[in-house]
Each structure stands twice: as C-alpha cells, then as structure tokens.
Amino acid sequence: SIPLHELAEGGRIVGFHCFHPERNRTPVVEIPVPGLPLGAEIVPAQSSNPDHVSCAASLALRLGKTPVLVRGDAKAFVANRLLATYLVASTALACASTLPLAEAITRVERSCSAFGFVVGPFTALDRVGLATASKVATLAAQALPHASTFTKEIEHVLTDIYAHGIRGGHKNPGILLCPRRAARANPRAVDHLQRLADALGGAVDPLRVDQGYIIASAIAAEAARCVDAGLCPQEACDVLSVLAVGFPPFWGGALAFARGEGPGNVRSALRTVSCKHSWLKGVFACPASIARHTAAMYPDRAPAA
Secondary structure (H helix, E strand, O other), X not given: OOOHHXXXXXXXXXXXXXXXXXXXXXXXXXXXXXXXXXXXXXXXXXXXXXXXXXXXXXXXXXXXXXXXEOOOOOOOOOHHXXXXXXXXXXXXXXXXXXXXXXXXXXXXXXXXXXXXXXXXXXXXXXXXXXXXXXXXXXXXXXXXXXXHHHHHHHHHHHHHHHHOOOOOOOOOOOOEOOOHHHOOEOHHHHHHHHHHHHHHOOOEOOOOOOHHXXXXXXXXXXXXXXXXXXXXXXXXXXHHXXXXXXXXXXXXXXXHHHHHHOHHHHHHHXXXXXXXXXXXXXXXXXXXXXXXXXXXHOOOOOOOX
C-alpha cells in the first residue's frame, strides 16, 4: 500500500501486489473458487523501465496469476482502495445499525455472502490480520479523503483491539470467532467497536435496506474514483474488484454491476444511508462520474436510469 516513489528513486522498481498467495490459505478467499483465477496487481512507478514492467507481468503468468496492470502509483494502490472500501463500508453499516452490534456484524457478514461476495467482509478483515489492517487503514484514510474521518476512527479501534490481544489472522479470533464460517461476532472485539456504534446512534434500520447491495454500490463508486484519478482503466477496475475484493464474479466487476443496475439506482441506494450521519455521508458518497464511466463501457447503449 506504500507508494513506490516513497520506497525508491530511479527506474529499478515495479510494484508486484499478489492476491490470495496460497490457494488453501488466502487472506480474502477461504477456499479456491472454481473458475476464479489468482491475480497480481502490477504497479509501475513513474520512472519504471517498461522492460521491467513486462518482466513483472511475465513472472505473474509463470506463477499462475492473472497480471492486472494499473497506471498510477498511489497510496494503497487500486486493489487495496477497493478492498478498504469494502471493509470500511461494511463496518459503517454494522456500527450504524439499529440492531445490537454483535447481531449487526453477523447480519452484514451474511448479507454480503448472500449477495454473492466470495467471502464476507469481517472474515476478510480477520484473514488480513488486525495489525496489517490497522496500518493499511492509515494509508486508506489518505487515499479515501471522502471517507477519511470514519476510516481514521476504524484505524484507532483496530489498533486498540490488537493491543488487547485480539490478533485475527488464519487461526486466531478477530472480529469474528473461529470457525468464521459461523459468522459469530467476537464479544471482546464488539466491546471496542461499540464506541463507533454509540457515535452513529443506530442511524440505519437493516430491515429497510439491502446491505449487500449498498456495499457493492460503495465499491462501484470507489472504482469510478480510481478511473477518474487515472489509476487504471475501467476494465482493470472490474478485474481487480473480483480478484482482490471478491466482488460477486457473476456481475463481472464493480463498474459492470453499476452499469447493469443503472448508475441512478446505485446513487439512490447510497443516498438511503449517506443522509443518516456525517460519517456515513463520506463513506457512501457517490461521484457523478459513475454514469459516464458505466456508459463508456457500452458506448452503443445509454446508461439505465
């Protein structure tokens, strides 16, 4: 997640960001998904030698990974910006729920799985590990200025949770208890997250919104911002959302989802929660450019209303 220009000067550096490094122990996907390849985000610095970039892509292919070339050397890269959006939006919905927090966490986890995400957000967060997640959240707060306030709050809470011995990872309890497939919230982690829930004050009734749909819409909005910033083309954003985040593969990616549903519906879904609290306004903000990007994917068709 650290920008390459902060690590080295000169042309002898290329970012090589793998997803799911082991088929049986992956940070985001618990088990291999038939037909879903492993991936690697190839990130050239401004001064990177094109031959070195090609070499990195060839290495990814030799390792059995699908190389995805992005254009921009930015904080959190593209894959982690999309993944951070998934985790931040899910945490925000859980903490803003009118349900008790432990039940709200379970409901968001199951809603995302039912919507088609390869794995639920809190399982993904635990697999990454809470120490790593808190450090990535620091960079994500800078990469996602629209959601920086709530992201910084999450960073502080994750750091506090880790300091109290709740580690996450493959074998240790984190936000969820093990085994995670049961989607049971860890009471010790809930105690630390409760202050975020208290601040949000039960702003969102989960019975009145489709949580999986709203989270998918938030990822689509962030994908549009990545394209706006020139970090990657639309097609690369779609591939990364599936391979790095576990976006429902049958949609073909986050922007393809927005195109299929219609950018107007995506904006409307985000508005149902963004108006509830100032923190939520940032997390679920939707750029107007999402209509342009989804229309450009299929120039022969106008975007749905």
